[in-house]
Amino acid sequence: MTKFTESKCDVLIVGAGPAGLMAARMLAQFVAYKPDLKVRIIDKRSTKVYNGQADGLQCRTIESFKNLGIADRILSEANDMCTINLYNPVDGVLKRTDRIPDTLPGISRYHQVVLHQGRIERHVIDSIDKVSGGRIKVERPIIPESLEIDESKVDDPDAYPITVKLRYMGEEESTPRQFGHGTENGLFRSNLQSQEEEDAHYQLPEGCEAGQIETVHAKYVIGCDGGHSWVRRTLGIDMVGEQTDYIWGVLDAVPASNFPDIRGRCAIHSENDGSIMIIPREEGLVRFYIQMADRAEQGCRVDRSKFTPETIINQAKRIFKPYYFDITELDWFTAYHIGQRVAPTFSRHERAFIAGDACHTHSPKAGQGMNTSMMDTYNLGWKLGLVLTGRANRNLLKTYESERQPFAQALIDFDHKFSRLFSGRPAKDVADEMGVNMDEFKNVFFKGNKFASGTAINYDPSVIVSKGPKSLGDAKLAANIEIGTRLQSAQVCRHSEGLPMDIQDLLVTNGAFRILLFAGDVTNAAQMARVHKFAEYLDSEGSVVSRYTPADRKRDFAIEVLTVHANSRDDVEMHDFPKALYPKFDYNKVYADCESWHKGHGHAHDSYGISTADGALIVVRPDGYVAMVASIDDTAALDEYFGAFLRQPTPNLGASTEVEWTKVETK
Amino acid sequence: MTKFTESKCDVLIVGAGPAGLMAARMLAQFVAYKPDLKVRIIDKRSTKVYNGQADGLQCRTIESFKNLGIADRILSEANDMCTINLYNPVDGVLKRTDRIPDTLPGISRYHQVVLHQGRIERHVIDSIDKVSGGRIKVERPIIPESLEIDESKVDDPDAYPITVKLRYMGEEESTPRQFGHGTENGLFRSNLQSQEEEDAHYQLPEGCEAGQIETVHAKYVIGCDGGHSWVRRTLGIDMVGEQTDYIWGVLDAVPASNFPDIRGRCAIHSENDGSIMIIPREEGLVRFYIQMADRAEQGCRVDRSKFTPETIINQAKRIFKPYYFDITELDWFTAYHIGQRVAPTFSRHERAFIAGDACHTHSPKAGQGMNTSMMDTYNLGWKLGLVLTGRANRNLLKTYESERQPFAQALIDFDHKFSRLFSGRPAKDVADEMGVNMDEFKNVFFKGNKFASGTAINYDPSVIVSKGPKSLGDAKLAANIEIGTRLQSAQVCRHSEGLPMDIQDLLVTNGAFRILLFAGDVTNAAQMARVHKFAEYLDSEGSVVSRYTPADRKRDFAIEVLTVHANSRDDVEMHDFPKALYPKFDYNKVYADCESWHKGHGHAHDSYGISTADGALIVVRPDGYVAMVASIDDTAALDEYFGAFLRQPTPNLGASTEVEWTKVETK
Known part of the structure; x- marks a missing residue:
């Protein structure tokens, strides 16, 4: 039943x-x-x-x-990769011809x-x-x-x-x-x-x-x-797409080899036996991608029974020559047929x-x-x-x-190009048009690193990405920020105690948008006046924070405002800023773009291309991508941007989880 | 019963x-x-x-x-402290007079x-x-x-x-x-x-x-x-020691205050009401040490019932004036009487x-x-x-x-001096001999930071610290290392893939001593020959590694040898070194003191004052303290050093946990 x-x-x-x-x-x-x-x-x-x-x-x-x-x-x-070693035939003998960084320096705080x-x-x-x-x-x-x-x-x-x-x-x-x-x-x-x-x-x-x-x-x-x-x-x-006729075997194994870079990431092109990629892994394991001699026939299924650990290891031995290669432990193996x-x-x-x-x-x-x-x-x-x-x-x-x-x-498209260069036989000389030019391979690999890191993603204009001719705000105010890309990190100091922190660490994935108020030099009274005017807007009933925050939630629930000023902590106090910028004395809202004791100066305004005379508002999406850049005065752009897709929530009248703060005044 | x-x-x-x-x-x-x-x-x-x-x-x-x-x-x-703020009376009004780093830059990879x-x-x-x-x-x-x-x-x-x-x-x-x-x-x-x-x-x-x-x-x-x-x-x-008559109250609380550095570490001396230390903690808590107006009488027990949250908070309010101080949540409180x-x-x-x-x-x-x-x-x-x-x-x-x-x-002795300076009333002027000179306080506080960090500990000569006139080895070979102190960290790259690592991270606390072989420039054939001779010693039956390693244990169990050479990974391969330096192809034993992609050059030889022409052996105790410095040729010093306190173990003939390694040769 x-x-x-x-x-x-x-x-x-x-x-x-x-x-x-x-x-x-x-x-x-x-x-x-x-x-x-x-x-x-x-x-x-x-x-x-x-x-x-x-x-x-x-x-x-x-x-x-x-x-x-x-x-x-x-x-x-995890195992940090680090270096990519390129091995190619030189006068018929496999040699290391180059080393390039696995993650391009400067593109992220992290490495692959x-x-x-x-x-x-x-x-x-x-x-x-x-x-x-x-x-x-x-x-x-x-x-x-x-x-x-x-x-x-x-x-x-x-x-x-x-x-x-x-x-x-x-x-x-x-x-x-x-x-x-x-x-x-x-x-x-x-x-x-x-x-x-x-x-x-x-x-x-x-x-x-x-x-x-x-x-x-x-x-x-x-x-x-x-x-x-x-x-x-x-x-x-x-x-939609196509398949190549290349077949690759894969081993996760503990190798026994005198190959010099057996614990380094390598791209190896042998003269006539195909290619290997080495990916060193955690816990002593190494992954080997090994190009097999057999080819697939278009339109036919590959006979997987032909690919055993032995056939894959034997193929690797051929490619690794003159180096010795074997394994002492096998964790896993497979074979696949490349398609895009x-x-x-x-x-x-x-x-x-x-x-x-x-x-x-x-x-x-x-x-x-x-x-x-x-x-x-x-x-x-x-x-x-x-x-x-x-x-x-x-x-x-x-x-x-x-x-x-x-x-x-x-x-x-990238993989199509890359995998053909990887699976191809190295060119014997400039006249060898069927072979792969190893300089071109290195170049694609190097440039591909930025693409592969995921940091180059740049979303097109849309209801949530305000850029291009019809955009809101003013992209020029943050000249080094590409709207539609993820906000690159920069160091700032938490005002309350001077701790250097990464801006990216403030962008906790919790469904909230952020408005980063780059306040610039607030010892300039006119600039501080603009900051106060912006705070008045935030406190008003019509502000995007007031409109889109459910009644039972903290002020930072839907749209969190974070302030970064460009002054020393000795020249301005947190309490000089309007309270709307640190609701209920939250010490995690105000930051200084200044010198730190142990990690130098973050130069966040500079690195984002924001003038300390003007400042700027940077709107960041819940996934960390930059949505809009606007002037500190341009609250109309905020209203229009969020109004295009956010809904005013039904107030939830459940119990507040917040403790009321005693009002504090200097006596 | x-x-x-x-x-x-x-x-x-x-x-x-x-x-x-x-x-x-x-x-x-x-x-x-x-x-x-x-x-x-x-x-x-x-x-x-x-x-x-x-x-x-x-x-x-x-x-x-x-x-x-x-x-x-x-x-x-944890909460990273960062800055110490000093507050003192200036013309009768409490003001911030200085900021100093909580941890002196350069003394450690970590901060308090x-x-x-x-x-x-x-x-x-x-x-x-x-x-x-x-x-x-x-x-x-x-x-x-x-x-x-x-x-x-x-x-x-x-x-x-x-x-x-x-x-x-x-x-x-x-x-x-x-x-x-x-x-x-x-x-x-x-x-x-x-x-x-x-x-x-x-x-x-x-x-x-x-x-x-x-x-x-x-x-x-x-x-x-x-x-x-x-x-x-x-x-x-x-x-043995004495007690002062100062009494301090302690609060762990969430403060409500307009004091500018309420979330920073502070040393506050009020004009006439005593002192406060602020220690910002994790999860929004702040610890306050508050000097009470009451004094203890020598030889008498303090009546603890007089010290309630209210009396302590009220005392804090007096010291914090003209700033407002109160708390919204109390986690814990106590009071104590200083003694050393x-x-x-x-x-x-x-x-x-x-x-x-x-x-x-x-x-x-x-x-x-x-x-x-x-x-x-x-x-x-x-x-x-x-x-x-x-x-x-x-x-x-x-x-x-x-x-x-x-x-x-x-x-x-440090605490005796420090706590009296902290509990004393600030001097009104240079003629006020009963008051504490605030410049002296700052000076002791600043210098005390290194002492307090624990990194200044320097153990005297003993059977396990070979220094002074009768020492073994040759301390001059590592001119910047103070024998008897903990080995300060320096960056090196793991040879196998070029990953920058901290030497201190290699000193895992597992009961093993370490011999750090700073090999220097091994592209110099004479220097490489010394390294090979040292490796022959290690392999010999009489070496400290052979003698003190139980029979069923890996070669790195009792005394681990780690090699750091001063060459680029392009100029020397790991396999150029003798196998005794990486038993069973262990890729965690050989390091290069060279440029890295993402973190620059560690200059480990330089920072330890080791010449790349000569190299040196650094013996490190299981707790990370430097025990001896010796020449690469001076294996007699190793024999004598370890012979003075180690025992040759009873061989334990239990099952080995190691996998035998296939011998690998280039064909």
């Missing part, structure tokens, strides 16, 4: 890989605010992945993790690092649990079997236009069949993975039984179900979305897959959260596709 | 405050090595402290925590921070549990009732000359009566303290009952039982030791108490561990008192 049940939820996330978990993490903060919001995340596998898989973390991903409160733990476990995907997912899951107060749990093994959208209801914000039928799976059918996993003796077990191993058993959610069918009525669904995405196919969205494909659309009616591998697939060697997947839902999550909690209009949701699809396309 | 039991243990630690917990943590690593080692720690209180108490962490303490693997978590919770003692203890307890594999647990509430030493047995390393009778306590008698705690409504509860609150209930160890008497036969006992130490009194050791006293001896027969407040008490305002207490047992712990595991002779234990007692005396 099949058990049938029926339920409602606000968001159903299909797939608990990096994209799905980040979606859940971003929505968790809104669940904490509005506990009746129902967010579910399901996965068809009975257990988490615990070896192999993607593991590079790019700068922008780490910056985002920092603002989610999970970067420090991840970095303490590597850590096993299972550990990264563990930290995101722990954070979901903590932030949502245990309200969002991954439910597994569950598979969706049908998905329908009632198009007549898609524009009604309170409707549940999505209907999904879910089936609870049995143990046999849900066991992950990971190619290569479990086939070797002597598997290398990281001592970091005990929690993963504890989780690795079949268990349906409480009260559910195998075979049960649940009909879910949802406001939104997000397909994060990987390269063969069932959600994408069900929505009728096709992937992207979905032309990421949504149906802004009710059903796809994210991550479900909408873009490419080669793993630039370390982009997991990063782009998580950044997709880092983008979507806050938008959906604001709409679901009645704080933004549905027009905000259109910007998910308009921001992420062009980036995915650019990534595919 | 009283239950009587009898037992044996290697070490009995009395008191589970900072000193006792650090003793247990240091011994935990030896328990991990030798699981039949029995280390016990008992405390008479039924629960841990969870508010108030000491909370400053000095630079050297944090450096030590880093090597114990607990610094990062503690720092993520503050965190609640309960959190620090929590991290140490977690680490004890992890490192000892759950074999060391705090047992409470248990009180010692008698202690005897059989002097005829003290020189026999295998004997149990200590007999202690323990009594298991009832709930009523073991509840901590902390002055001030629990007396106020509206207690400020840190969300970090849930674990402490969970622990806060009465529970005897399993199988024990209240009133039970246990007779313990121990090899060693450590009294970490505080200022009124029962162990010290039982051993007949008197404290120190024990002349820290041990009886090197079998019974005292540590922490049990042997030195002073005023809390320089933030020294908890730090000095933990550093006492950080010093004792590795020595006792080496002796207990048969790896060192008992003569090593004499250096505990010879190193820590003079430091405690110096601390008492």
Whole structure:
């Protein structure tokens, strides 16, 4: 007898890989605010992945993790890459021809690092649990079997236009069949993975039984179900792109080798046997991407049984010559066939979305897959959260596709070029037109580093990115800031005690927008008068802070104002600033762009191109991207910017969590 | 009916405050090595402290925590102090007269921070549990009732000359009566303290009952039982020193004030009403030390009932004038009477030791108490561990008192001077001889910062500190290193991939000594030949590494050799070095003192005053202190140094945990 049940939820996330978990993490903060919001995340596998898989973390991903409160733990476990070593044939012998930095100096506070995907997912899951107060749990093994959208209801914000039928799976059918996993003796077990191993058993959610069918009525669904995405196919969205005929083997192993840079990131082109990329990992492991001699035939499936650890290791031995290569421990292996494909659309009616591998697939060697997947839902999550909690209009949701699809396309184009240069045979001389010019390869690799870091993303003008000819405000007031990119960090000192801090650390991912008031030189009385006038605006009933802050919330809940002045802490006191800039004596709101004892001067105004005579307002989105630059006097631009997509919330008259502050005056 | 039991243990630690917990943590690593080692720690209180108490962490303490693997978590919770603000009367009005850095730039990688003692203890307890594999647990509430030493047995390393009778306590008698705690409504509860609150209930160890008497036969006992130490009194050791007549009140509170530096560390001298020190803490709390108008009469007990939150706050209001001062939340308060006293001896027969407040008490305002207490047992712990595991002779234990007692005396002298300057009335003019000269105060405060940081500790010559006229080796070869001080950090790059790292991070606290081989410029063939000769010595049967490494342990277990060369990674490969310097292809043994991509050049040779033409050997103790400097050729100095206190271990023929490495040769 099949058990049938029926339920409602606000968001159903299909797939608990990096994209799905980040979606859940971003929505968790809104669940904490509005506990009746129902967010579910399901996965068809009975257990988490615990070896192999993607593991590079790019700068922008780490910056985002920092603002989610999970970067420090991840970095303490990860391996910092550092240098890329280029090896090429020189007079027929493989030699190191160059070294370049793995992360270009200056593009971020962080460097690219590597850590096993299972550990990264563990930290995101722990954070979901903590932030949502245990309200969002991954439910597994569950598979969706049908998905329908009632198009007549898609524009009604309170409707549940999505209907999904879910089936609870049995143990046999849900066991992950990971190619290569479990086939070797002597598997290398990281001592970091005990929690993963504890989780690795079949268990349906409480009260559910195998075979049960649940009909879910949802406001939104997000397909994060990987390269063969069932959600994408069900929505009728096709992937566009092509496949190469190159096949690569992958080993996660402890190497035994006299190759000089066996613990360094390397790009190795042998003369005639193909290429290798080395990615040194945590805990003594090294990942090897090894180009196989076999080629795929267009339109045919590759016979995977030909690729065993032995054939891959033997191929590596050939490429590494004259160096000796073998392994002492094998953790995981696989083989794949490079393809670059992207979905032309990421949504149906802004009710059903796809994210991550479900909408873009490419080669793993630039370390982009997991990063782009998580950044997709880092983008979507806050938008959906604001709409679901009645704080933004549905027009905000259109910007998910308009921001992420062009980036995915650019990534595919980059990977197309990069992987062909990597898989190609090195040119023997300038006349060898079929070969790859190694100078060109180095150049693409070097420039590609900035692209790959995620810090170069520059979103087009939209309702939330005010730039270009018709923009609000005045971009010139912060000449070095590119509106539409993430705010690069700069050091400022917290006024209350002079502690040097990174501005990026103030941009906690909690759904709030920020107005950074760069106040400039406030010892100039006229400039201080402008600051006071801006504070009067904030205190007024019509200000964006007054209008968009729910009645029961602190003043920094929806739009947080942070002040950075350009004076020494000896020349101006925090109490010289109007109280609207530090509501209830909050010592975390006012900063000085000045000399510190231990870390020098941050020169934040200078680095952003802001004149200390004029100052500027910088509006930063909840995901850390710069939305608008405006004059301190231009409060009309704030009104217009936020008015285009925010909704005035229904006042929630629940108990305030704040303590009233005694008014303090100098006697 | 009283239950009587009898037992044996290697070490009995009395008191589970900072000193006792650090003793247990240091011994935990030896328990991990030798699981039949029995280390016990008992405390008479039924629960841990969870508010108030000491909370400053000095630079050297944090450096030590880093090597114990607990610094990062503690720092993520702590509040970084930063600036000290000096306030004095100027023409009768309280004004800020100066700002100085709280931690002198350049003395350490870390700055002084503050965190609640309960959190620090929590991290140490977690680490004890992890490192000892759950074999060391705090047992409470248990009180010692008698202690005897059989002097005829003290020189026999295998004997149990200590007999202690323990009594298991009832709930009523073991509840901590902390002055001030629990007396106020509206207690400020840190969300970090849930674990402490969970622990806060009465529970005897399993199988024990209240009133039970246990007779313990121990090899060693450590009294970490505080200022009124029962162990010290039982051993007949008197404290020497005196008390002032100043009384100070203490508040941990969330302030409401328009005082400009209420969230900064301040030293405030009012004209006639006494002084205040402000210590900004984590989670919005601020600690105030407030000098009371009442004085103590010599020889009489102070009537504590006179000191309530109201009297202390009212006194603060007077001192803060013309600024307004009040509090919105009170977490804890107390009052104390300054005294400076120190024990002349820290041990009886090197079998019974005292540590922490049990042997030195002073005023809390320089933030020294908890730090000095933990550093006492950080010093004792590795020595006792080496002796207990048969790896060192008992003569090593004499250096505990010879190193820590003079430091405690110096601390008492510093505190005596500092606290009188702090408690004194500011001089009205140069003729006011009864007043304190504020320039002198600032000067002592500034200089005292280096002393207070713990980085200035310089141990005298001993069997483990080879310096002075009769020293081994040649101190001149590292001209900027002061033998007997902790090794200051310098940046080097791990050769295998070029990652910049701090040398101090390599000095993991695991009971191992280190020989840092500063190899200098090894592109010079003669210098490389010296390095190869040194490696031959290491490989020989008579080398200190071969002699003192137990048979079943890795080559780096007792004495780890780390190589730092002064060449670019492009000019020399790791495999150019002899294999003895990276046993079993361990990529964590060879470092380059060279330029890095993101953090510049560390100039480690230069900063230590080591010539790249000559190089040097630096011997570092398990606690990070420099023991000896010698020439690369002077292996005789190594033999003599280690021979003076290490014992050749009994080979342990248990199973090796290592994987054999395939020998690799270039073909």
